[in-house]
Amino acid sequence: MFSFFKKKETKEVFEMTAVTDGAVIPMAEASDPVFASCSLGNGVVIRPSGTVVVAPADGKVTATMEGSNHAIGMELSGGLEILIHVGVDTVNLKGEGFTSFVKNGEKVKAGEKLISFDKDALEAKGYCMEVMQIVLESEQASNVQYQTGMEAEAGKTIVASW
Secondary structure (H helix, E strand, O other): OHHHHHHOOOOOOOOEEEEOOEEEEEEOOOOOHHHHHHOOOOOEEEEEEEOOOOOOOOOEEEEEEEOOEEEEEEOOOOOEEEEEEEOOOOOHHHOEEEEEOOOOOOOOOOEEEEEEEEEHHHHHOOOOOOOEEEEEEHHHHHOEEEEEOEEEOOOEEEEEOO
C-alpha cells in the first residue's frame, strides 16, 4: 500500500569507452588464440586506425609493463579491473615503438593518454597490432555487456557497461 511513497532504488550504471580509434570486434574474434579463448577474461578487441591508447574511464593504473610499455592494468572507478594489451607478442619488442605516459599507482581521468605506439612500423615488422581491452575475472565481470561491430572513437564510443 502507498508504494508510490517508496523511494525507487536506482542502480548506478558504469561505462567503459574504447581505448583507441578503430573497428571493435568481440574478444572471441581476436587474431591471437590465447586472447580469443578468453582465458585472461572477456572484453573487446579494437583493430586500430589510431596510434594512441587512452583511459577508458576514470581509475587507477595498477600495472605498467616497464621496459616494454605494451600493456597497462587499471582499476576503473566502477570497480572493474582491466588489462589493456597493445598488439600480439609485442612484449618481444622490449619497448621499441611504444611510449608510456603513466606510472603504476597513478590516478587517471577518462580519455587521458596512456600509451602511444608506432602502428605502421610495428606492422611492417610483422606484428599484429590489435588492441585488447580485457575485463579480468571478478564477480562484476559477469554483469558486463559488450558493444561490438562498430567503428569507435577513443575515449568517446562506449564498448562496455555494467
